[in-house]
Amino acid sequence: MEEVRAYIESGILELYVLGQLSAEEQGEVEGMAAKYAEIRKEIEAIEIAMETYAISNAVLPSEGLDLKVLSAIESLKTPEETLSPVMQVPDKTIAAPIQTPLVTVAKDSRIRSLRIALAACAALLLISLVALYSAHHELSEAQNQILALNKQNQSFAATVGYMKQNTADLQKLADMPADPNWKTVKLAGTKMDPSAKMVVYWHTTGKHVMVDNSKMALPANDQNHQYQLWALVNGKPVDLGVFDVKPDTSHILINMKEISGAQAFAVTLEKRGGSVSPTMNQMIVMGGVSI
Amino acid sequence: MAPSKKISLSEEDLVLALKSRETIAVQALYDMYSGALLGVISRIVLQQEIAEDLLQETFVKIWNSAEQYDASKGRLFTWMMNIARNLAIDKVRSKDFRNTSKNQDIENNVDFIDAQSKVTFNADILGLKDLVTALKPEFKHVLDMVYFKGYTHVEAAEELDLPLGTVKTRIRMAIMELRKNFN
Numbered sequence: 001m002e003e004v005r006a007y008i009e010s011g012i013l014e015l016y017v018l019g020q021l022s023a024e025e026q027g028e029v030e031g032m033a034a035k036y037a038e039i040r041k042e043i044e045a046i047e048i049a050m051e052t053y054a055i056s057n058a059v060l061p062s063e064g065l066d067l068k069v070l071s072a073i074e075s076l077k078t079p080e081e082t083l084s085p086v087m088q089v090p091d092k093t094i095a096a097p098i099q100t101p102l103v104t105v106a107k108d109s110r111i112r113s114l115r116i117a118l119a120a121c122a123a124l125l126l127i128s129l130v131a132l133y134s135a136h137h138e139l140s141e142a143q144n145q146i147l148a149l150n151k152q153n154q155s156f157a158a159t160v161g162y163m164k165q166n167t168a169d170l171q172k173l174a175d176m177p178a179d180p181n182w183k184t185v186k187l188a189g190t191k192m193d194p195s196a197k198m199v200v201y202w203h204t205t206g207k208h209v210m211v212d213n214s215k216m217a218l219p220a221n222d223q224n225h226q227y228q229l230w231a232l233v234n235g236k237p238v239d240l241g242v243f244d245v246k247p248d249t250s251h252i253l254i255n256m257k258e259i260s261g262a263q264a265f266a267v268t269l270e271k272r273g274g275s276v277s278p279t280m281n282q283m284i285v286m287g288g289v290s291i
Numbered sequence: 292m293a294p295s296k297k298i299s300l301s302e303e304d305l306v307l308a309l310k311s312r313e314t315i316a317v318q319a320l321y322d323m324y325s326g327a328l329l330g331v332i333s334r335i336v337l338q339q340e341i342a343e344d345l346l347q348e349t350f351v352k353i354w355n356s357a358e359q360y361d362a363s364k365g366r367l368f369t370w371m372m373n374i375a376r377n378l379a380i381d382k383v384r385s386k387d388f389r390n391t392s393k394n395q396d397i398e399n400n401v402d403f404i405d406a407q408s409k410v411t412f413n414a415d416i417l418g419l420k421d422l423v424t425a426l427k428p429e430f431k432h433v434l435d436m437v438y439f440k441g442y443t444h445v446e447a448a449e450e451l452d453l454p455l456g457t458v459k460t461r462i463r464m465a466i467m468e469l470r471k472n473f474n
Binding site: 012014015017018043046047048050051052055057060066069070073074076 | 439444
């Protein structure tokens with residue numbers, strides 16, 4: 001027993017309890033403890049002393065740390081363990097470190113949540129594509145509408161312009177009888193086309209000459225020819241300009257060149273742009289000025 | 292935690308429950324020893340937040356290595372205490388921890404903690420502190436260096452410039468004194 005006493009008094013048991021020994025020395029102490037009850041008791045007494053010393057130097061953890069620790073432990077459990085009717089901890093916010101089987105459990109749930117996220121992303125992408133397509137569709141529809149409205153607007157403006165011109169022409173015509181200087185000259189068809197006829201208005205002092213489209217009965221000219229108006233002044237033809245006869249002519253009155261004095265007016269069919277002198281066999285209408 | 296909620300089990304029951312992986316074992320261990328373990332950790336790692344993280348790590352490690360605990364080799368608390376202290380020492384010596392330059396010299400930890408009056412005493416052993424502080428200062432100092440500050444007894448001998456044998460004797464004397472007081 002002297003050996004045991006010396007062993008105890010060497011202080012190695014204290015170092016053992018304090019975790020200060022190498023693995024080899026630890027094994028030695030454990031062997032001695034297994035062999036001698038006295039050593040076992042001594043170790044326990046030292047342990048209890050250190051335990052009490054630690055407790056007397058305790059530092060209280062923050063409130064709520066117990067729940068964190070318990071939930072960390074709870075999340076470390078394997079699924080079968082979780083089924084046991086042990087108190088469940090509501091707070092699961094603490095992630096579980098290490099321990100192999102659990103990592104796969106955590107991984108599974110992570111994969112599952114990743115899958116859900118992926119599905120959500122795909123759904124969002126699909127919705128965005130549909131929304132984009134419909135927005136694009138609506139936009140092109142709106143653009144088409146704008147184009148159509150623009151066209152309509154243009155034709156409307158053209159119509160308004162045409163009507164304004166018409167109104168002005170009609171006003172001019174309405175004013176003519178009140179002005180004695182306006183002469184109305186009716187031109188009758190020649191033997192080239194006996195059914196042809198037209199009307200020329202001539203202002204004797206203002207020299208204006210106008211052709212009345214609405215009272216015109218001439219065959220339409222082609223692309224290479226134009227009608228040319230002539231005034232006969234003292235037996236000589238004077239050019240008063242060319243005009244076209246088209247089925248869709250918009251103007252009522254066509255202004256021609258001015259002339260101060262004329263005895264008669266005539267129209268010949270000439271090459272496009274007019275001729276210097278009238279082609280007599282192409283005279284289609286003619287009429288004298290009545291005083 | 293209200294005192295009525297606290298769980299206390301006998302050591303045998305605790306070990307049994309822990310090894311059969313019952314959560315109640317952790318609850319009981321926490322209620323009985325979290326303060327004592329945090330006391331040890333806090334003297335090595337000053338920052339309370341980090342110390343409490345380490346306490347949580349300690350419980351996780353206790354849970355995970357419960358199978359390795361051998362009751363024939365020592366008491367449960369000794370085993371848990373060594374886990375806590377080793378985690379704290381590993382932390383203090385880790386690179387990322389040393390990089391946080393705010394760390395105080397490990398030497399001053401005990402005084403620092405005590406000065407912060409964060410030390411709370413177990414009601415059952417009220418007045419014990421007086422007995423403990425009645426330890427001969429040179430004995431207490433060596434014991435605290437090894438028990439609370441993470442020194443090995445070899446490092447403590449170098450630090451105090453004492454022969455290893457003297458350090459061992461002082462540790463033994465200090466613990467003898469404690470045993471006398473606690474009985």
